[in-house]
Amino acid sequence: MVGAEVVKGRGLGLSALAPRVVQSEIRAMTMESDRVGGVNLAQGVCDTEVPSVVAEAAKAAIDEGHNIYTRLDGIPRLRRAIAEKTERMQGLVVDPEREVLVTSGATGAFHAVALALFDPGDEVLLFEPFYGYHVGTLRSMRVVPVAVELEMGSWALDLDRVRAAITPKTRAIVVNTPSNPAGKVFTRAELEGLAEIAREHDLFILTDEIYEHFVYGEAKHISPAAIEGMRERTIIMSGYSKTFSVTGWRIGYVIADAKWLGAIGYFSDLLYVCAPAPFQHGVAAGIERLGRTFYAGLALEHESKREMLVGALRDAGLDPYVPDGAYYILASTAGLGDVLEGENAAQRARSLLKKTGVAAVAGSAFFRTGKGEDLLRFCFAKKDEDLEEACRRLRSLK
Missing domain, CATH: 3.90.1150.10 (Aspartate Aminotransferase, domain 1)
Structure with missing residues (x-):
C-alpha cells in the first residue's frame, strides 16, 4: 500500500x-x-x-498390516507387557491403561517429560559425570541443569552436595541408574537418601533406567519408584533399545502416576505422534517371551x-x-x-x-x-x- x-x-x-x-x-x-x-x-x-523372537514378530507385524498410527500411548499389548514385567522384576504394580506411555525411545520419553513438568528458568539436578542428552534436552527448553559431582572413581553420592545444590527454583533430580558414562548403580541407601530430600523439598525424581538389565557382580538395580513413599513423585523412563539391541527402532516408555501421564502423553504425541507401530509388536513379543x-x-x-x-x-x-x-x-x-x-x-x-x-x-x-x-x-x-x-x-x- x-x-x-x-x-x-x-x-x-x-x-x-x-x-x-x-x-x-x-x-x-x-x-x-x-x-x-x-x-x-x-x-x-x-x-x-x-533376539529372533523380537525380529520375527516385527516382520510379522508388517506383513499383518500393523503399519499405521497407533494410539499415542502405544498398543495395549505392549503397555500390558511393560506393566507385567515391571511388577514381576521390580515389584511395582502399574496400571497399563493409565500409567504407561510408549514413547519414541527413552530420549523421546525424557523430552516429553521435561516439557510436561518444567518451565523456563526451573532448575533440575543431575549427577556428574552426566549423560549429555539429558543436559542438552533441558537446555533446549531453557531449563537450567545443575550438576552435582559424584566422587571421582568410586562415583559415591554425597547427599550434602545434593542439599547444597537445591534452590527455590529446583524442581527435580535426574537419576540415571545404571549410568552412562560411569556405569554407576545407585544403591538402596543412596536412593533412600535422595527420596528423603525429594520429599523434604517436594521434588520429582526422573529416573532413566535404560540399562536396568546390564548389572554386574553384586550390583542390583533398584528403581527410585520402589522406595517407600516415592511412587507418586517418580517418573520412570526406560526402553528396549539396549536390552533387545534395537537402538534404531526407538521403542521407549514412561511409567508415571496418572495425574502426570496425560500431559506427558500430550507432548509425546505432539513431538512424535507415536512410536513405530510394527516395532511395538516386536518388542511386546520379546517382553512376553523372554524372561529372567x-x-x-x-x-x-x-x-x-x-x-x-x-x-x-x-x-x-x-x-x-x-x-x-x-x-x-x-x-x-x-x-x-x-x-x-x-x-x-x-x-x-x-x-x-x-x-x-x-x-x-x-x-x-x-x-x-x-x-x-x-x-x-x-x-x-x-x-x-x-x-x-x-x-x-x-x-x-x-
Missing part, C-alpha cells in the same frame, strides 16, 4: 539458543570413525544380535565383554574405572602422555583413532567445562569379533 509504514522484524537468523549448540562429541567421533573405517567404541549403538533367564544371560554376556575390554585398556596403558552396570568404561589417559597427542580429551580421542583405528569419546563430554579432560569413554556392547579386534588394536599402543 502506498505510504504505508514498513515494519521490519528481527530478520533472518538463528534462535538465541542455537549458536551455543555444538554437535554431540559422540556423534562427531562416530562420523570420524566411519570416515577412517575404524572400530567404533564411541557410540552405544549396541550392535549385538537382535534372558536378562541374566544378557548381563553375563556383557560382563564378559567388560572384562575383555578392561584387560585391553590396562595392557594399552590406560587406567579404566570398572563399571558396575551399563556398558561403558571411563578410562584415564594420564599414563599415555607420551603416546597420545593433544592437550585435551577431544584431541586425545582423535589421536587414539589415528594411531589405532579405535574410536572413543572425550570424557569432557560428560562433565562441566574444564573437567574430564584426561578421560576417554569406551563402549563394549559390540559383537565379540569386533570387540576382539578393537582390543588387539588398543594393545598395539604398547
Whole structure:
C-alpha cells in the first residue's frame, strides 16, 4: 500500500539458543570413525544380535498390516507387557491403561517429560559425570541443569552436595541408574537418601533406567519408584533399545502416576505422534517371551565383554574405572602422555583413532567445562569379533 509504514522484524537468523549448540562429541567421533573405517567404541549403538523372537514378530507385524498410527500411548499389548514385567522384576504394580506411555525411545520419553513438568528458568539436578542428552534436552527448553559431582572413581553420592545444590527454583533430580558414562548403580541407601530430600523439598525424581538389565557382580538395580513413599513423585523412563539391541527402532516408555501421564502423553504425541507401530509388536513379543533367564544371560554376556575390554585398556596403558552396570568404561589417559597427542580429551580421542583405528569419546563430554579432560569413554556392547579386534588394536599402543 502506498505510504504505508514498513515494519521490519528481527530478520533472518538463528534462535538465541542455537549458536551455543555444538554437535554431540559422540556423534562427531562416530562420523570420524566411519570416515577412517575404524572400530567404533564411541557410540552405544549396541550392535549385538537382535533376539529372533523380537525380529520375527516385527516382520510379522508388517506383513499383518500393523503399519499405521497407533494410539499415542502405544498398543495395549505392549503397555500390558511393560506393566507385567515391571511388577514381576521390580515389584511395582502399574496400571497399563493409565500409567504407561510408549514413547519414541527413552530420549523421546525424557523430552516429553521435561516439557510436561518444567518451565523456563526451573532448575533440575543431575549427577556428574552426566549423560549429555539429558543436559542438552533441558537446555533446549531453557531449563537450567545443575550438576552435582559424584566422587571421582568410586562415583559415591554425597547427599550434602545434593542439599547444597537445591534452590527455590529446583524442581527435580535426574537419576540415571545404571549410568552412562560411569556405569554407576545407585544403591538402596543412596536412593533412600535422595527420596528423603525429594520429599523434604517436594521434588520429582526422573529416573532413566535404560540399562536396568546390564548389572554386574553384586550390583542390583533398584528403581527410585520402589522406595517407600516415592511412587507418586517418580517418573520412570526406560526402553528396549539396549536390552533387545534395537537402538534404531526407538521403542521407549514412561511409567508415571496418572495425574502426570496425560500431559506427558500430550507432548509425546505432539513431538512424535507415536512410536513405530510394527516395532511395538516386536518388542511386546520379546517382553512376553523372554524372561529372567534372558536378562541374566544378557548381563553375563556383557560382563564378559567388560572384562575383555578392561584387560585391553590396562595392557594399552590406560587406567579404566570398572563399571558396575551399563556398558561403558571411563578410562584415564594420564599414563599415555607420551603416546597420545593433544592437550585435551577431544584431541586425545582423535589421536587414539589415528594411531589405532579405535574410536572413543572425550570424557569432557560428560562433565562441566574444564573437567574430564584426561578421560576417554569406551563402549563394549559390540559383537565379540569386533570387540576382539578393537582390543588387539588398543594393545598395539604398547
